[in-house]
Amino acid sequence: EEPFQGHNIQETVEEHEISDDPAVFRIVKDLSYEVCELQAHNEFLLRDVHVADLKTENESLKRQLHSCSQYTGAIQNAYYACSTQHAASLLVSLSTAKTTKFGAELILDNDEKTQFYTGLTSYSLFQTLFKLLKPFMEKRISKKRPPLWSIKDEFFITLSKLRLGLLYKDITCRSNISESNVSKIFHKWLDIMYRELRQLIVWPDGEKLYETLPIQFKKHYFNVISIIDCFEIFIEESLSLESRSCTYSQYKKHNTLKVLISIAPTGSITFILNVWGGRVLDKVITQKSGFLDKISYDDLAIRGAYLEIPAFTRGKKQLSMAEVEKTRQLARLRIHVKRVIGLLRNKYIILHGVLPITLVKRPSDTNVATIEKVVTVAAALTNTSSSIVFK
Template identity: 35%
Template sequence: MKCSIPGCGTFGRRRIPKRALESVKLTYPTAWITNDSRVCDTHQQRYKNSLLEGIRFATIKNSARMVHQYTGLPNGEVFLALLKFLRSYRTQTSLTYAVTGNHHSTLLYEDQLLITLKKLRVNLPDDILAVDFQVSRSQITSIWRSWLDIMVNKFKTLVGDELPSLAKCQKAMPACFASHPNTRIVIDCTEVPIEAPSNIESSAKCYSHYKSTHTAKLLIGIAPSGVITYVSRCYPGGTTDKEIVVDSAILQKVTVGDNVMADKGFLIHDILPEGVTLNIPAGMWGKTQFTPEEVAASRKVSIARIHVERSIGYLKRYKILGNKVVAKMLPYLSDIAFVCAQLVNLNPVFLREVDNDFFKMTRAT
């Protein structure tokens, strides 16, 4: 059997290493490569060596599946657009890192960004990333912290402090919000498991009876289209929803005529600004049974409110927020949550109805 690599007519008697098979497929996407394909001794050694080089952006840029798996972005084009956007930020921090053992070879910006996104998406330890990219562990830590700071600053200048206007929300409003056309934001809290603090007082504040573990809690707000428009800083897991709403000042961002949608645990009627309404499912406070009208109204609210749960689900696909956060990462957790939310927004709209309406509106204009 001849070597399966195009252009090589040498006799192939060795199988491609299983771990290198994906790299071969990405390098030669048109080649007929299977688990039984044979390669010559030269290519066998080449792909064994490629395992030591790690997965760089140049290796995966043509595979949308691999880019999404390691970064959460839809494809390599979006990755490069993000890189171009971030590189316009002037930072005082040096972003030049020499590859270990070769001071004439520097780590490309695209690979530095890949390290950062792999840290967020896959939550690989710094030691593993250091081996993968042939740099020291301290350099890996410096890289993802520097790029995290850059992304926070750039994304904040992009999204601003204000919520999208009600008029913008209504342009991309799904049919499930037909009963609540003035909805400007849908809010909900989510919790991230954290390592138990060593301080007894901090440990008590961070313990969540809902999750039965120590957590950090943050408030998420989305537009009716599903786009994440607000992410609060992280609070101790024992903080109530109402306390977070008050401290985050999210209600100061809505105006007269706006509607806020939330879960039934958000008992914030008494702190709503004048002219702002609240939609929550009906509760059983002082009742033994819901009326038919309450059941119908609650069902409409729940059908619309479920989209904030879906957005939070996409956010938790970044494993750094889905797995237990160690103590040394806690100072960066608020920034990490904010950046991950903006990365989620770089993906296609997950509501097909909104996606179709957007393209119809684009063609019309």
């Protein structure tokens, strides 16, 4: 039963105007005592109900607090475990960083790092090239002055400079070797690589070229020998006014060097030799670079080879439909030489930026300038990667 909500007896007397009869007044007084007792009992009952609710709520809160404490403890344990593991991994990383130097050890059995630091497709290819070139470098090492680094580390540094375009100062900070020694190492290896690796740039045999001709060439240009184009490399301004004049390119609005490149239909680089000033016309470079000497009489006469160039609107209002279609067909195939040039320059970033004069030609260069060695070595190494032309 719900507790009785009592009323004040005085209010009841005043409301009903009870008479002044003593007997009635005593009855009312007795009733008021009973009402007061009932009110006190009612308050006690109300208090008991409230306390019971509070106890129930308190028990529920205790259970929630206990579960929260357990959850918090689990989180703390996980945090401490993660912190300990992270600290251990940091210690391992620091110890590895201290023990791993900037050398061939950095790419050991790691094809991804090999490709990033050297541009070569795999570590096994790095090993193969090193074994090929190692005997030639050993002949140049003086017994009185042993190398500051191992021969393999020097080879790695040379490839890294070609691949990433690192400054001598950067390599010095990584290796604790003076800039002059880094420069000597680079040029020694560059000379050997130029002399030995340029054999990877081969002019293809006509019959073998036809046998390996991609399908996209067979329909309209089955007798194609080569696709040629020129690309430019930015260089610093020379102190010589004559050199500035010879190398300034009106097209690039910068001092540049121009290189003629020829690729086979399969995408391999077949000719890249001389480097010219950016002012020289592509036509003049083609005539005087020795490229035409590569084309044999058999190619010109027996196979009926001839020069194909896109149509121009010079002297015309517009091209004919036949010229437009022919130019479109040429563009589909000529784009491959642009892709190879992009591959060459992106793979070896030293050709992508502005070359310092010291890498263009050094006073000690006699027959071949340094930049020609750099371009030739980069092209030869690019030929070791897979072709970008679909067969």
